[in-house]
Amino acid sequence: MVTLKDVARSVNLSVTQVSRALNDHSDVNEETRRRVKDAASSLGYEPNISARKLVSGRSGIVALVEQKYPGFTSDFLFFEIVAGLSAEFSRRGMQFVLHVAEADEDIIAVYQKLVGIGALDGFVITKPMVNDPRIAFLASRKIPFVVHGRMPSHTNYPHFDIDNEFVAVDAVKRLTDLGHRRIGLINGIAHFTYSRARLEGYRKVLAEAGIPFNETLVRNGAMTEELGYQSALDMMGQPDPPTALFCSNVSIAQGAYRALASLGLSIPGDVSVIAHDDALPNTEPAEFSPPLSVTHSPLSRSWPPLAEFLTGAIAHRPLAEIQEVARHEFIERSSTAPLKVRASAQG
Amino acid sequence: MVTLKDVARSVNLSVTQVSRALNDHSDVNEETRRRVKDAASSLGYEPNISARKLVSGRSGIVALVEQKYPGFTSDFLFFEIVAGLSAEFSRRGMQFVLHVAEADEDIIAVYQKLVGIGALDGFVITKPMVNDPRIAFLASRKIPFVVHGRMPSHTNYPHFDIDNEFVAVDAVKRLTDLGHRRIGLINGIAHFTYSRARLEGYRKVLAEAGIPFNETLVRNGAMTEELGYQSALDMMGQPDPPTALFCSNVSIAQGAYRALASLGLSIPGDVSVIAHDDALPNTEPAEFSPPLSVTHSPLSRSWPPLAEFLTGAIAHRPLAEIQEVARHEFIERSSTAPLKVRASAQG
DNA sequence: CCCGCAATCCGAAACGTTTCGGAAAGCTAG
């Protein structure tokens, strides 16, 4: 391992001045700086992270803590997150650590331990919950972090999110505008903030349209094809089945399509469907039959700002510069149609 | 952050003795050790990794470097590796770092940089190639590493592998024993050691049975359903089509099944099929129709020994204790049958 | 000639840990 001392010797300077030259401090002669940098790179010098961390408090290592859950090992979303974040932090010369916690561990204890070790500069928090203890813990300890999403209650921390409430408003409003009044919502697990926000948006549109909220038209669960299938099957068997569905996810929509097909119902003739599209690699709503209309917002756009914001938080950049709520886009295809007028009781 | 000094103060001992007590050195009174450990845990002391690494050279952090490749983001195998290793190292109180390198980076330069930074205790190398520069580099620099697989040429480094040559021998021999003489091999990308080893095994059985090697019966590629489909379709269209197939992977077999079905050929009536089964979560050979006979060796069994061997390598345990070649198991189902005697030229 | 200032540089301390070398105390054997 080549150290600062080696570089210093090779250019006949003190360790101090070499350090200052390499870190672009002000009081070093421009020509000296070049000499030092040349020597450093020709010797293959890399600053020792441990030593730097010890004195400056910065290690250049950030972490994502993920707790195991059923299906963890085949979750494309999680995989997308890891690959995306890892690449973005690498690009910025930082190390990205993935720590997998067992399902039965107390997650706050895990953070506590990781923080105590003192090797980490910050954390990225994904899939925030409505009252997320991780956010509370890190905020109280003043440890830098960035959230992929945001809690509805307070948002005074770095985050990147999409406007999930507006996603739902946009989708559901299009359905009410087409005359639909019985609209099903197949949503993610209820405690996640995005599920909550979408439910809010859904209720808001219903209220504005004067449609009473009907809880039998709302389902929650892990966002899988299976959830979509079961939920749709189930709802369509109810006394007052929905004439339109908003699915929180393309996989859910896929399941709903399958359920409707198995019931002999046509899309959009009998039931209109809209989904939210995260643009994950394994699902392509344009190839559905009929092609699926979506609120579109690629998850892959999250990684650069998340990495940027976390490094910003570590550098104490002002909060305003390190939060963003991105817009989605509506892509109209062929899975929605005006409500068919027929002789049925109004829900 | 609570430091050794804090613990020392609380028990009225020197920092030295506290350190020795915590690390189970010999020259500390048994009762003192308990007092120290109690105090440490009640204060919530966690050793500072950076400081430890600086003086002892150990950080407790190991890394896997993965270079992006097409389909990287939806590769179940890679995901299985990351999840498995991460959990195993966590269990041992170590940090597991995933570093994603861009596709166009020089991989040795990446290792060089990571090593220079001096924060890593060792590496795990997956998917070794026939002459793997990563192994050569790490070995020459005497940096601890463990290989998931092994190079055929030399094996004097920690590794965990299955006997891929024998996997192929076992599978192919069963086919020749059933009378088959034209046997197709749909294999992984040629430069991986396991592909090479399986090819060796395949050729060995052929040689023993006096069957000349026919290169039109061997295909290589990324082990996907698509490869299986295309290769099988292609081979069956040849002048002397195979009467049996050995697929390096269950996904490949799935593709082969589809190809044979589309040609109106029956399994095992017209063509016998055997595959190697890594027991990945998304593929279940027992549910094929007909159920697929396999050489079976769950990939998930690799992670504990790999983690164990790498920590062993870091602790300078003797080589013999930190290498293993595991046995596979043959599971007979219904995808093979004796060669039908018919009027055809002998290949 | 002297003072003050700017531009460059450097020594030494500090971060938290491990470890080397030795010290103190108690005991046993001669």
Place this chain on the structure above:
DNA sequence: CTAGCTTTCCGAAACGTTTCGGATTGCGGG
């Protein structure tokens, strides 16, 4: 009583970096 051993402890150095405080040089202005 003393020499030597064992048990238990400690001071100080070391790891590689950053940074505080100050030192040196050269220059212009008075």
